[in-house]
Amino acid sequence: MRKRTFIWGAGALALTCLLSACSVLSDNTNSPREGEHASGQGTPHGPIQLTIRHTQVKDTQKKRLAMLQDVVKATEAKVPGLTITLDGVEDKVNRFEKLRAEMAAGNPPEIFDLFGGTDTKDYVKANRLLDLTPILQELGLTDKFYSFQEFTVNGKIYGIPMAGYVEGLYYNKKILAGNHIIPPQTWDELIAAAGKLKAAKVTPFALSAKDSWVINMMMNTMWVRTAGTNSIEGFLNGSKRWTDSDVVKAFEQYQLLIQKDYFQDGSLTLAYAEQQNTFSSGGAAFMFDGSWANTPLLDKDKSSITEDVGFMNFPSMGGPGDGYINGGWSNAYGFSQKVTPEQLIAIKEFIKQMYNEPMQKRQLIEEGMPPAMKLSDTSQVNPLITEILNVFTSSKGSFPAYDSRIQTKVRERLERGMQELLGGRTDPVSLMAEMQKQQEASNKEEFHTTK
Template sequence: MRKRTLMFSAGAVALTLTLSACSMFNDNSDTQSDAAGGKTGQNAPILLTIRHTQVKDTQKKRLAMLQEVVKATEAKVPGLTITLDGVEDKVNRFEKLRAEMAAGNPPEVFDLFGGTDTKDYVKANRLLDLTPILQELGLTDKFYSFDEFTVNGKIYGIPMAGYVEGLYYNKKILADQGIQAPQTWAELVAAAAKLKAAKITPFAMAAKDSWVINMMINTMWVRTAGTDSIEGFLNGSKHWTDPDVLKAFEQYQSLIQKDYFQDGSLALAYAEQQNTFSSGGAAFMFDGSWANTPLLDPEKSVIAQHVGFMNFPTMGGPGDGFINGGWSNAYGFSQKVTPEQLIAIKEFIKQMYTESMQKRQLVEEGMPPAMKLQDTNQVNPLITEILNVFAKSKGTFPAFDSRIQTKVREKLERGMQELLGGRTDPASLMADLQKQQEASNKEETHSK
């Protein structure tokens, strides 16, 4: 991978619904122009629904920014009324939006995940081609990447912000224990042992929400097996049972067996992971850049002045130095909109994707920008640290769940919970995963 340039100059219950088969959506949807019908007349009512995922207490500032954009858009388009529909992000992605896409009635604007989700919806003829709109508005060259939303050379989603996953650490705890930020797996394990001996929880962990537990192991198997491992699983050149993949899961199990994770994690929801870390109850926490907001809130965090961020330590494999990051969340738009709604959508894009709004997201919420910013003053030191870690990585790789099939993802999620609970072992889990991978690959081939 090409080394990333510095970004300064520069996100439930999953349904087993499979969207890759076009027959599932065979409702003979009209094209955008056909669905439009005739014009409704000047200043006639225009209605838009925007599905967003800013529903948590920690996302109030993001919601306020969206509300400002909505107000500005309505002011620019006579007769326009926009309804905001807030849905928790995993519920939106795995339940609500999938069901709406299957039925052919998604909202006009919605939070869209890149990779496989986008490709499935494009195949089903559900997404608006944004390529000409971005060109018309002069935005095509102002973003870091549209890769996760590009299908057959056309763009179907506009990223809202970037993300990066890594290891948060409590600088004060480490300093008090005479521990340097670990750069290798051996140093991380030694630090965990010393912390446990001092009766300090090494890793904050909440595994009730199954996607949470898979963030760290995703990075670990990329460390040991390489950044091309996911594509290898999909095309059959790589297997979950390969020794270099199995090695990462065995090393993860060693952390479990030594009780280095937070007690009772299988019963804890995601927020409890952040609560434990922000209250000073653990030395490390593997999480995404989006987690910085509550950690920096002095009213909710006792470690606001002591939190650091680093790339996961090296493990002696081909994926060392790479980082899970990119631009996976975007606004997508229904292919089935009227000409009047399309005018409103263009205005929404103009109001949402500006230097000012991207700068506010960065400064107020610590969200890595999707657009190339000219001004990066007033950024919190932790955000600067996160962006620098992103920039100095050898390259990026996407989250596995943006590429892997739904049934494989679900098998891994359940399997990791079973591993954490001592109900399976790495070899058995990898064998089960490989069987499901082969079945899913075969099913995909037959559907083409």
């Protein structure tokens, strides 16, 4: 994610600019006149150019890219003179570096992959995002989606979710059965299962921690288990502290997994894909990951366990967050506020071609992406995907990923700290003290910025 210190520093500087002096657009001479966003009035005259920033650049995302390409062709066919350029960028680079710099400069692509929560609020504050509320109403789509919550600011919608996600524990049915283990429902059962697997010379957990965000998927769920689903909001408003015993407890439990050597060897040097490779080759019994991971796991050319994969909610840990699941609709397409009336007509057509039941059904069947729209038919879905959807819907409720709410510097400190914890260079109490220090500084900075 942070390829070079200079790039990351530039991104941070850009964001600072975005939220302060650069937050007011200079003249908006290319923006639609008042009223044109909602009506889309105007007839295309001559060539129309749109750029779509997408993140379907990995080998495992070829089917997803093919769907986008089909939508592009259909949109171009409906709008005379339209040419759409696809600009593919790796998702973390897009979110944390490229898009931030473009937003600060006021020149994002017309259509782009947008993360919900804090990212969306920052860009709305800087007047960079197109208000989609009237467009969704015009196209009859407002009530077709499960939730716009992460893209709604002051009652207006600024992003259209592409698909949902859910995070949980994948497990190898064959390995567990071979070791007489049933899928663990409690933390004690999980620890006992891991010990039994380790004694049998089976790696309990696949984990790649070179990409620091990967560690915090499971960690996020663990502290929600022990401290509750409102813990993130508590960190932000000061009613909860990282140093509280119920938060520290989760990190101590995670440290237990480290100390007992339950993660795959050399995890700190391995990129995210290696986590999936280890699990899909039968090299580990468990893997905590998102619903998006089902694609490589079900690819018979790359996975040897396509018939042996199960998915479950993370076991209970005896806290107020037991039974809840990390899930929702955090990724969307956003649209630049600075578009011409002709581009707006093309954007509306893109929305119609992208957001409909056949396309959402295709995403579900081909890629296992939980739909963002309410489908009338979910037949012909792979059993693993059905299992993932059932786990999602049968949970007590959902909570968003912490990095959609928490400040950037707090997220960065936790990512570094978890790598330090995994490497034995810190302990839970010390790490939580550092986290609380950074949280207070970020809360104070945010307070003064918004005054």
